[in-house]
Amino acid sequence: MATSTTRRPSWRTVTPVLAVAVFGLAACSNSQESTDVKGTTPPVWTSSPAPAGSEGGHGGEHAAPTADGGRPGDNHAAGTLQTELKDGAGASVGTATIVSEGGHLVVTVEAHGLQPGFHGLHFHQTGKCEGDFASAGGHLQVGAPNAHPSSGDLASLQVLGDGTAKLVTQTDAVTLDQVKGKALIVHSGADNFGNIPPRYTREGGTGPDETTLSTGDAGSRVACGVVG
Secondary structure: OOOOOOOOOOHHHHHHHHHHHHHHHHHHOOOOOOOOOOOOOOOOOOOOOOOOOOOOOOOOOOOOOOOOOOOOOOOOOOOEEEEEEEOOOOOEEEEEEEEEEOOEEEEEEEEOOOOOEEEOEEEEOOOOOOOOOHHHOOEOOOOOOOOOOOOOEOOOEEEOOOOOEEEEEEEOOOOHHHHOOOEEEEEOOOOOOOOOOOOOEEOOEEOOOHHHHHHOOOOOEEEEEEOO
16 A cells, blocks of 8 residues: 555644734734623724714714705804794794895794784884884885885785794895894784775775875784894
8 A cells, every 4th residue: 555645734834824814813903902891892993084074072963054055053144134023022923034045035934822814024124123013113115115015015924723823935125135134023913915996985085095005904013023
């Protein structure tokens, strides 16, 4: 029978191979100690850049931009103005945001705690909300002084049975600069915009009188906010 020439590897050959393998594993572990907590592994640094938005030590979370390009709490984003509407007692009853969009303004009003029904809504001449809000003066008028409706007149605010309301309306009668620093007023009644046909008579004539033309017969002022 022929003698086999196959021989088992000697320990002198195996030892260097094992040493290389162990060294390789140690290198991959980045010299980090393993944890003794069950079900966990030590973190591994890969030299990769941190994920986007992870800086800052708190997860790097940033508030998402709002629809107008600003961020929550930024009342002065480019092309945007805001105001808080308060009643005569100083309680907050809503907010309004005015955004310049192209050649017009988009006015968004959200309110609560108001009487159900339609309420006149206008920009007024003066940015003062004091007492019964007469301090805000008359309706904002730009250009022709006796134009009706006035430049500051907006669509009426319809309040639901639960006292809440939301209105999104547009106007190109005024610009952002022209309403900045002015008052936005919510009235107690509906605005007829002076829309009284000549066939209706009144004392001394027919059609709308001066009070109707100047106020829309919208009644008292129930909420006010200075636009800024």
